[in-house]
Amino acid sequence: MNKKIAILGVGLIGGSLAFSFKERTDYRVIGFDTSEATIDQAITLGAVDEGHTSLPEAVVNADYIIIAVPVGQIGLYINQLANLPLKKGVIVSDVGSTKAEVTKYGKILKDKGYSFIGGHPMAGSHRSGVQAAHALLFENAYYVLTPEPDSSLSDVEKLSHLLKKATHAQLVVMDAEYHDKVVGAISHLPHVIATGLVAQVGNYNDANGWFHRLAAGGFRDLTRIAASHPVMWRDILLSNREEMLPLLDDWIKQMTNFRQAIDRGDADWIEAIFARSRDLRQGLPDKKKGLLTPIYECSINIPDEPGIIGQVATLLGEHEVNLSNIHIMENREEMHGILRLTFRKLTDFERAIPILEAAGYSTYTENSKEVDHVHLN
Numbered sequence: 001m002n003k004k005i006a007i008l009g010v011g012l013i014g015g016s017l018a019f020s021f022k023e024r025t026d027y028r029v030i031g032f033d034t035s036e037a038t039i040d041q042a043i044t045l046g047a048v049d050e051g052h053t054s055l056p057e058a059v060v061n062a063d064y065i066i067i068a069v070p071v072g073q074i075g076l077y078i079n080q081l082a083n084l085p086l087k088k089g090v091i092v093s094d095v096g097s098t099k100a101e102v103t104k105y106g107k108i109l110k111d112k113g114y115s116f117i118g119g120h121p122m123a124g125s126h127r128s129g130v131q132a133a134h135a136l137l138f139e140n141a142y143y144v145l146t147p148e149p150d151s152s153l154s155d156v157e158k159l160s161h162l163l164k165k166a167t168h169a170q171l172v173v174m175d176a177e178y179h180d181k182v183v184g185a186i187s188h189l190p191h192v193i194a195t196g197l198v199a200q201v202g203n204y205n206d207a208n209g210w211f212h213r214l215a216a217g218g219f220r221d222l223t224r225i226a227a228s229h230p231v232m233w234r235d236i237l238l239s240n241r242e243e244m245l246p247l248l249d250d251w252i253k254q255m256t257n258f259r260q261a262i263d264r265g266d267a268d269w270i271e272a273i274f275a276r277s278r279d280l281r282q283g284l285p286d287k288k289k290g291l292l293t294p295i296y297e298c299s300i301n302i303p304d305e306p307g308i309i310g311q312v313a314t315l316l317g318e319h320e321v322n323l324s325n326i327h328i329m330e331n332r333e334e335m336h337g338i339l340r341l342t343f344r345k346l347t348d349f350e351r352a353i354p355i356l357e358a359a360g361y362s363t364y365t366e367n368s369k370e371v372d373h374v375h376l377n
C-alpha cells in the first residue's frame with residue numbers, strides 16, 4: 001500500500017505542496033477541504049490523488065498530515081486530529097504564517113503520542129486558491145521548521161528531508177517566537193503598510209478619481225500585497241499581536257521622524273535615510289542565489305498577449321534549452337509584462353540569450369540596470 005500524505009486545506013499553499021509531493025515523491029496525496037468545489041478542482045488539476053470533505057476519511061492511515069488552512073483555524077484542526085485514531089508514527093505539520101500560537105496547540109497532539117512540528121514556507125503570493133497553486137512555488141525559498149526542545153530529532157529530520165525533496169526549498173530550523181518577530185517585520189508589517197496606504201489613497205480617490213488613474217510604478221510596486229486574502233491576513237495579525245504592537249510603535253515613530261524632518265526642511269536627514277535605505281535594499285541577499293544549486297537568470301519584456309509564455313517556453317524547448325522556472329513579475333500587471341527566466345545550467349543560460357534576442361526579445365541579465373529595477377518587486 002502506498003504511503004500517504006494528507007493535506008488539510010487545498011488552497012494556494014496546500015495545493016502547491018500537493019503538486020510538489022505528487023511530482024517528486026511516491027506518496028499518495030490526499031486532499032481535505034471544507035469546500036467541495038475546491039476538492040473537485042484539486043482533483044481535476046491533478047494536485048491530489050484523492051479528495052475528501054470528511055476529515056477522518058482524509059487522514060486515515062496518513063504518514064504525514066500538513067495543515068494548510070488560515071491561521072485562525074489551525075488550532076481547531078489540531079484539536080480534532082488529537083481525537084482521531086491517527087496512524088502510529090504520524091508526523092503532523094502546518095504551513096501557517098505565525099508559529100508561536102500553533103506550536104502551543106501542537107502539545108495537544110504530543111500528549112496523544114503524535115508528533116507535531118510547525119512549519120512555514122517563506123514563499124507565496126497575493127493570489128489564493130488551488131487554481132493559483134504550482135509545484136515550483138517554494139523552489140529555492142526558505143522553509144522554516146519550528147520544533148520544540150522535546151521534539152523528536154529523527155522526526156524533524158524525516159520531515160525536513162521530505163519537504164526538501166518535494167519542494168526544493170531550503171529548510172531551516174528556528175525558534176517559534178523568534179520566527180514570529182522576524183516575519184512580523186519583513187512580512188506582516190509590510191502587508192499592514194501596503195493595506196493602510198491603499199485605504200488612504202482610496203479615500204482621496206473617492207473625492208477625485210485622478211489618484212487611481214495616475215498611480216504608476218511607485219504605488220503599484222509598493223501595494224501588490226494589499227490584494228492579498230483578507231481572512232488570511234486578519235488571522236495572521238491577530239495571531240501575531242504581541243510582535244505586531246511594538247513593530248507598529250516603531251513604524252509610527254519612523255513616520256513621525258519623517259514628518260518632522262519634512263516639516264523643518266531637514267534636507268540632510270531626508271537624503272541620509274534615502275541613501276541608507278537604498279544601500280540596504282540593494283544589499284538584500286538575492287533570493288535565488290547560493291541556496292541549493294547555482295541559478296542563472298535573465299528577464300525579458302513581453303507584450304500582454306494570450307499564449308505568450310507558452311511561445312517563449314516552446315521557443316527555448318525547440319532549441320533544447322532547459323528552463324528551470326518562469327516567473328511573471330506580478331507588479332507589472334496591466335503593463336507590458338516582464339518574464340524572469342531561470343536556468344540551472346550556465347550553458348542553457350548562455351544559449352538562451354541569443355535565441356531570445358534573435359526572436360526579437362530584449363534580454364536583461366543580472367548586471368544590467370533594468371534587472372536591478374525589476375528585482376525591486
Ligand SMILES: NC(=O)c1ccc[n+]([C@@H]2O[C@H](COP(=O)([O-])OP(=O)(O)OC[C@H]3O[C@@H](n4cnc5c(N)ncnc54)[C@H](O)[C@@H]3O)[C@@H](O)[C@H]2O)c1
Pocket residue numbers: 008009010011012013014032033034035038068069070071073095096097098120121122123124125126127128129130229232236
Ligand atoms: N499565501 C501566502 O503567501 C502564504 C505563504 C506561506 C504560508 N501561508 C499560510 O498558508 C495557509 C493557507 O494560506 P493560502 O494562501 O493557501 O490560502 P488559500 O485561501 O489559498 O487556501 C486556504 C484553503 O483552506 C480552505 N479552508 C479555509 N477554511 C477552512 C476550514 N475551516 N477547514 C478546511 N479548509 C478550509 C479553503 O477552502 C482553501 O482551499 C495560511 O495559514 C497562511 O497563513 C500563506
Ligand SMILES: O=C(O)C(=O)C[C@]1(C(=O)O)C=C[C@@H](O)C=C1
Pocket residue numbers: 096097121122123124125126127186187188225228
Ligand atoms: O509574495 C507575497 O505575496 C507574499 O505576501 C508572500 C509572503 C510574504 O510576505 O513574503 C506572505 C505571507 C507568508 O507567510 C509568506 C510569504
